[in-house]
Amino acid sequence: MPRIGVGTDVHRLVDGAPMHVAGLAWPDEPQGLAGHSDADVVAHAACDALFSAAGIGDLGSNFGTSAPEWAGASGCALLEETARRVRAAGYEIGNVAVQLVGNRPRLGPRRAEAEAVLGAACGAPVTVSATTTDGLGLTGRGEGVAAIATALLLPTPR
Known part of the structure; x- marks a missing residue:
């Protein structure tokens, strides 16, 4: 039976940090x-959606601050490892869809590049869209950026 998962991630914007989205x-x-x-x-929300669909925890329980080996890891490295764990749990990834919520960065000009990189990391189709909140909330005020994802998993044929 197919399984669907939802994931959300939010991080605050800070001066002096590199932007990876x-x-x-x-x-x-x-x-x-x-x-x-x-x-x-975006990568973190995708991971959470995959973990949710597979029923194998979430981003924090798999890669949290109690796992120092993941400190500073790229979102793509986390997504690649998430996909490996999902497949080990007996599922194939049908697809992942993620929506970026925030004022920056402007995703549109690099959407195809982002989809290709994320798709390669998890070995399945990934689509990415973006929206703003018209000045409302933490994303609208420019305090942070959020993402919401859904993932479809299919049982691995036996």
Whole structure:
């Protein structure tokens, strides 16, 4: 039976940190995201959706601050390892869809690049979209960036 999972991630914007979102570096951004790893909200939300669908925990229980080997890890490295764990749990990844919520970075010009990088990391189709909150909430005020993801898993044929 197919399984669907949902994942959400939020990180605050800080001065002096590099910006990594959707598997890409954004060197022209004046702020980056704070976190235990590279704080890539898109990749992290995708991981959480995959973990949720497989029923094998979440980002924190798999790669949290109690796992120092993942400190500073790229979102793509986390997504690749998540996909490995999902497959080991007996599932194939049908697809992942992620929506970035925030004012920055402007995803549109690099959407295809992001989808290719994230898809390669998890070995399945990934689509990425983006929206703003019209000035409302922490993303609208420019305090942080969020992402929401869904993932479809199919049982591995036996």
